[in-house]
Amino acid sequence: VEAGDRAQLTEWMEPLHPADIADLLEQISASDRRRLVQLYDREFDGDILSELDESIREEVIAALHPEILADAVRDLDSDDVVDLVEDMDAPQQAVILGALEDADRVAVQQALSYPEYSAGRLMQRETIAAPEHWTVGDAIDFMRNSTELPEQFYHVILVDPRMHPVGNVTLGKIMAAYRATPLRDLVEDMFQVIPATQDEADVAYAFNQYHLISAPVVDDEGRLVGVITIDDAMSVLDEEHEEDIMRLAGVHEESSLSDTIFEAAKGRALWLFVNLLTAILASLVIDMFAETINQMVALAVLMPIVASMGGNAGTQTMTVAVRALATRDLTAQNAMRVVVREMSVGALNGLVFGLLMALVAGFWFGVPMLAAVIGLAMLLTQISAALGGIVIPMFLDRMKIDPALASGPFVTTITDVVGFFAFLGLASWILL
Amino acid sequence: VEAGDRAQLTEWMEPLHPADIADLLEQISASDRRRLVQLYDREFDGDILSELDESIREEVIAALHPEILADAVRDLDSDDVVDLVEDMDAPQQAVILGALEDADRVAVQQALSYPEYSAGRLMQRETIAAPEHWTVGDAIDFMRNSTELPEQFYHVILVDPRMHPVGNVTLGKIMAAYRATPLRDLVEDMFQVIPATQDEADVAYAFNQYHLISAPVVDDEGRLVGVITIDDAMSVLDEEHEEDIMRLAGVHEESSLSDTIFEAAKGRALWLFVNLLTAILASLVIDMFAETINQMVALAVLMPIVASMGGNAGTQTMTVAVRALATRDLTAQNAMRVVVREMSVGALNGLVFGLLMALVAGFWFGVPMLAAVIGLAMLLTQISAALGGIVIPMFLDRMKIDPALASGPFVTTITDVVGFFAFLGLASWILL
Missing domain, CATH: 1.25.60.10 (MgtE N-terminal domain-like)
Structure with a gap:
């Protein structure tokens, strides 16, 4: 073609x-x-x-x-x-x-x-507003006489004389009512007004949380300036998710398959660079124990297992925390309980997998004390992975930094450093 | 309180x-x-x-x-x-x-x-349908006389005599038209009919892609049985995202902060167990080179860096691939081009970080050949991470397995095994 x-x-x-x-x-x-x-x-x-x-x-x-x-x-x-x-x-x-x-x-x-990513950028300016005292008949006549109605609209917005929105009436209700019915009698229970300067992520949250279909947008003085509809909120929600998922993996959030090779490489290089630094930091820890490894090479064989399991547990906890912060399920009220819970989860899985790994190492190398060391190191690493995975996102969120963006490197550093330090440190202390 | x-x-x-x-x-x-x-x-x-x-x-x-x-x-x-x-x-x-x-x-x-996660479960059964020949006036009178209208509805669905939906008319258009206007003249351009057995993820995709507000649901014979509205599609989209993000991190997708400690630990244990197996596999590779490490302990110090950088690059590529598959940006048509692109990106970042790491290792240990070995190993690992990160999700998707769920362990195994094998293998071949 x-x-x-x-x-x-x-x-x-x-x-x-x-x-x-x-x-x-x-x-x-x-x-x-x-x-x-x-x-x-x-x-x-x-x-x-x-x-x-x-x-x-x-x-x-x-x-x-x-x-x-x-x-x-x-x-x-x-x-x-x-x-x-x-x-x-x-x-x-x-x-x-x-x-x-x-x-x-x-x-x-x-x-x-309006600021970038604000409700003011997202809204459409075309609205159908009606004075509070209008009846269904007034509204229908007004719409029949309008030459330019918005492409899509779902509510007639009731406004007071100063153009402050006071209620939403769905078109379905208007249609089903007789002409003499006052619009005021048909307003929806659920009514949310959105300030034009509100962040679009908060707008999407409100639509999702309160099942809104459309919501009026107001300026600083509370006057109606536009309307946001659920399809706009749905796109924002989709973008926010995309951003979270990309940032968690350390990919620039605006990457797409149509980027050039050079753009794509650049979009991932920052995170790889940060990871290089944390990996070198972890290597410095290993270097401290070079003498120990020299005396027992099995340590070099087993140590990546401890770090890898820690990294994994850390990523799991961190992802749960980042999601819970984004959906506002994790708040100042339940923070303490969630931290204790995550640490208990880490301790429980640390016990299970520490024991399992101790058995494997025991059979593999036939050194009971080595088995004990790796089991204990695994337990410590799992607990600190859980702690890091929950506390770091919460701290970044408190500092107004997107936890999805920055948690990864910190969590990995903690799990690597703790993992190697616990395993090699315990080994040099107990085994040699 | x-x-x-x-x-x-x-x-x-x-x-x-x-x-x-x-x-x-x-x-x-x-x-x-x-x-x-x-x-x-x-x-x-x-x-x-x-x-x-x-x-x-x-x-x-x-x-x-x-x-x-x-x-x-x-x-x-x-x-x-x-x-x-x-x-x-x-x-x-x-x-x-x-x-x-x-x-x-x-x-x-x-x-x-209807099957779980199908459109039939998602839809509401209450619809407003009108015969094709009705006018605006007929529709308004019908609605005024109905005692039980749906809570929320946005379209009147035009149906033929066999109850097959043939078009949507928005309430806004009906409201703005005169009573004598035939509904047929007001139908929307965009009209999608959803089979009741369609998967809800496909429904959400259609709403997002085509900016639908509501869509009629039909049974096997094409008869109208219900309607799905955008707010339902938005919740599904939200759940699908949650699922993707949780699965990518290896957390059971129905986990929530209100699970008990035992449930939460269980929800993460499967992935930790799989990770344990792959980590042991990687350790077996290291074990093959125990003798080499014994002769040069610097290898033990540096080897986690190669594996960690590979794991990171693999996760990045995999996340991009999983997202692109979910949004249908990655299809059979452009698969080959995307694979080549990802490998080029891997090679480019492999060159940059291989060189950087060679410099670091050179200064650190003062052994030029060690520097060359780690640089080369890094390049190989980055390319294979890119290849694994793109091919594995595509393969799983072709096999009808959710790539978000199962890609991680495979990709990590590849990057770990290739990373350790390339680094230690090159070292034993070149250095000793």
Whole structure:
């Protein structure tokens, strides 16, 4: 199909959803992408741009004719345009903004005036608000006479005379009620107002926790400035998860399969470098016991087991802690209980696996005291892994540092150092 | 507050959302929980049960009076009741089902007849369907005359005479149109029908990918049987993420902070056991070179660095691969390109960190050939870590095994074995 047949390509792409076209563009090679975009340009839809990964998006924008780009952008909702331009550099941003109609441009610029990752950036400005005293009939007539209703909306927002939101009425309730019913009688129990400066992660949390469908956004004075809908919150939740999972593994959170080799390597190098430092630190511990190892080479054979088991237990506890902090299940109220619990879990598994490993080492090397040493070292390492795995994320969270980002290196350092020190130290003390 | 003052407790809990009360119950100790539930029982809301973690939920149900439990359950939507009873054992399930009205009980039992984690379990049975030929006025009159409309609904589903869904009309469009407008003229472009047997993970993917708000669910014959709304899809997405993140870290995916110590230890023991086996395997490799280490103890000091860097790089690549498989960014089409890319990334970082580590080892031990050996071993380990990190998840996915669950042990085994083998093997070959 990429052989240059524009008509056939267009026909073939016709039934695809913009999100699928974006996925397709992400999966093919850069040269195929450029050709495809240029062949398909007459039909190019702004929604495809919204769905693209950032790195690819810039490439596609560069490949599009300015006029086609302008057409594509004009069709988008204002919140999608904000999403599109917020990471662009100034000249490219100016091109896109220049393509918009005046009203849209003002809306986009106003949204950009809110901090990055805030509710103000996420919201759509188009809302349906109604004075508190309106009836169902007033609302229906108002909507029938509006020329520009939002693409998607689920609630009519009741506002007081100062434009402060006071309640949500679902469209379903309005539809089922008689025209004379006051809207006030139909408001939902659950009503949350979101400040425009609130962090988008907190917005996603509120939607997920309280099963919100849409929520009004207000400015500093409490006046209605926009609305956030659940589909926006769902994307944010998805991104936050992606970020957590990537950060836990030490991969730059904006990495994607369409990065170049060099970008991808760079995105992972920082963590590898930190890991190198902690690994060298652990090696220094081993070096302290070089003489002991020289006298009993079995120690060198067994020591990675202690460290590896510790690292694993530490990662487990840390992941549980990071998740619990993100879902706000771990709070100041239950912190102490959770720490004690994790240490008990570590001690329990330390006992089980320490005993198991002691048996293995005993049979393998036939030195009972070596078996005792590795069992004891395993127990100590498991307990400290649990302690490090829970306390470090909690501490970083208290310091306002994302625990998913920074916990890993600290936890690994602790488990490696404790593991080697406990095993080799006990060995040199008991065995030699 | 837990001192027994029922009136004050009720007053204090009054403004809290059921989800917050559930969180509170999860965070306090078991004895406080029992007392709080018994004090608060008159006001106990079914939604609190829905929001609770499974392990806690059983405890709370046991603490509630049967009558209060029955009252609480009767207020719930049928999909919430399904969620509540699906993991219960038969006698407890019978108690809850017995408390329901006949129609609700049939609905719940029908939902339970669909496979676990399917769209049929997730959907709500209450839908608003309209014949294709209806007008806006017909729909409004129908809704005004209905006594039992669903709690939340966003679309009127158009159906043909055989009850096959043919289109969605948003309530907003209906509201803005005149009474004579045929519903057919207002249908949305984007319309996805979900088979009742579809896996809930695929449902969540479709909602996220196509920005769906609600989608009709159909049976084997294509007849409308229910509807899934975006808030259900959002919870599934959240659970899937939780599962991925927990499985990647080797923690049982249903673990929660409210598990007992014994449950928590058990939930992590499997992975620790697998890790023990792979660590012993790696130790066997070291044991093969015991003689070499005996001649040069510096090898024992440095070898954990090679393995640790390999393990890290493997985890990074594996996480990227698992995520890309979950989001369907990694497919059969681009598999080859991604494998080559990952290996190049591994080679690039292998070169950088191999060189760096060679310098460190050179200065540390003053043996140029040792420096060369560790540098080369690092390069080999980084490349094989990248290869293992990408190929293993892809292979498991092809075998229909969740890559998040099983990739870790395989990848670690590869990086450990290759790391120790490359470093010690090269050392015994070149240095001695």
